[in-house]
Amino acid sequence: MAEVHERDNPAEARLAAIRLPEEEAGWARAARAAALARLRRTGLPNQRDEYWRETDPSAFVAPEPVPAAPLVTDEPPVFDAIDRLKVVFVDGVFDPEASDPLALDHVEIERLADVLQADIHWARDLFGRLEETAHDPVPRPFAALNTAVAGDGIVIRVRGRAPKPISLIYLHRDDRSDAVLHHLVRIEPGAELTLLENGPAAARFNQLLEVEVAAGGSFHHVRAQGRDHERRAVTHLVGRVAEGGVLKSFTLTANGALSRNEYVVRLEGAEAVTHLAGAAVGDGAVHPFHHDDTIFVTHAAESCESRQVFKKVLRNGAVGVFQGKILVRSVAQKTDGYQLSQGLMLDGDSRFFAKPELEIYADDVKCSHGSTCGAIDEEQLFYLRARGVPRPEAENLLVLAFLAEALEEIEDPALADDIRARLEAWLRRRQG
């Protein structure tokens, strides 16, 4: 009986079907094999796993993706007006024709598929190496899966101040595409880069971003997920920040049947900073919406600062999940940690789960966290209406106000304006 059961088990079938790429350099093959071994040890998750209770991983586990029709829209893509270096992937495959030449002052940009062929490359110290550290104490099986099988991605090394953002654009054409992208970013001491990501990517999307920020370096990440309703995406940002370094990430999520964004960031040098933020808006009226942010920030050095600001606006049966942890090691005195997760429910149908966790082993620490779930404030709504603002517009203003604290984490005003305009357009489309 047991054997029959195993053969019918999609997780076992998926694991058994994994074939590692063979035509790669020795170090790459070793990294792939180690990742697969990690994955086999932990197995693929199911809803009995502590961090998957509120989010059903079966669509990520299944051998084949759920087919998803590419989104058709006449809205110009986000970041369109931003001066940036475009790197385009179609269904998870780099498209050199559609991309800008991979050249930017102070920056080396290469395709992962090429890098993994090179016998000697700096990426050997990063590829799968950060991901490997992200599993303790919570396994991240889809990150290990990504390292094992990722077919493409971008490899970036920044040695100064990048003159403009690098923009990863994910196009979705094939309704059965199963994209696995793995990106590596190394910010050298004092260097700076802004990385943008947007686009529907594929029917199923597994994305892993490993980011190493050296002393005094800074990395800004702004991502827009949406508006594809049928998106099923699992993403990981695994970061390590050295002394005085900065890693900031903001994600706008609009729509999506299943989005799971994981962040695992370690602050390893004194006065390192990380800010992780997300604004998610979902309306389950026509398509299901399920959004999950799972975060693990480790303070492993003195005087570091971390902020988590995650806001979700939910309506018509939409589901939002937040699982956020701050771990403060005993060495991490003078830690400044902040965590906020909030759900705004626009009706009685939607659901918001929040699991905030603090684990603190140092004694001189300032750590605060808050989690709230509520409806639109009737007093505020009446105040706006009493001044002549019609109800739907007043509600939209209050929704944007609710999300404002997350949007404030975007430092570049042009990017923040662009993201805000997307949100406003999304809200207007759903206005009664």
Next chain:
Amino acid sequence: MLEIRNLHVKLEEEDKVILKGVNLALPDGEVHAIMGPNGSGKSTLSYVLAGREGYEVTEGEVLLDGENLLEMEPEERAAKGVFLAFQYPVEIPGVGNMTFLRTALNAQRKARGEPELSGAEFLRLVREKAKALEIDPEMLKRPVNVGFSGGEKKRNEILQMAVLEPKLAILDETDSGLDIDALRLVAEGVNALRAPDRSFLVITHYQRLLDYIVPDVVHIMADGRIIRTGDADLAREVEKTGYADILKELA
């Protein structure tokens, strides 16, 4: 012209009757004060006029220039020219004061079929009004009422009134929590807006405000009714003798 006829109001959630037949006629260009002890129904009257939810009108009607106010949404009333200066102005974190005011003004203009103001036109208008009220331009950039002192909140209400130029302004205990300098500023702001086509309903617990905003008519409200109506001297009488005497007279 505002006409309140035999207005009866109870709380929606509980069986508590608050207004028990209010009659009041407020012609254009006049300032009427409503005074009364706590719990007499003054604030309820202001909320019912502005259209706040939670109240049930069981009898009577309210007409503004002959139109039934009670059938309109709060935003429609605002577009018709009703303005309530709140006793407790609401804080709205995340919404800038200027954005709020411009959205409100343009929504009202749109509802009335008037052209919306451009950013530059609006800025000019607000700066001019703010200056008269001695409002720091920094205050305009902050989120609505967030971190404002009591006096700043009340001045912000008067600024909104000055920008929106209502037909009927209801001031609900605008004097509460104000020191004498702030009170004078607020009163000057109101007096500057007095006009033949604009009327004011000034609700207050104390006579003090009426030294600065001199009313044409004073109504005393108690237990959900207007029990006496007179001129500005009535307010001074109440100030001297307190409400107890008037209530006794009635009993």
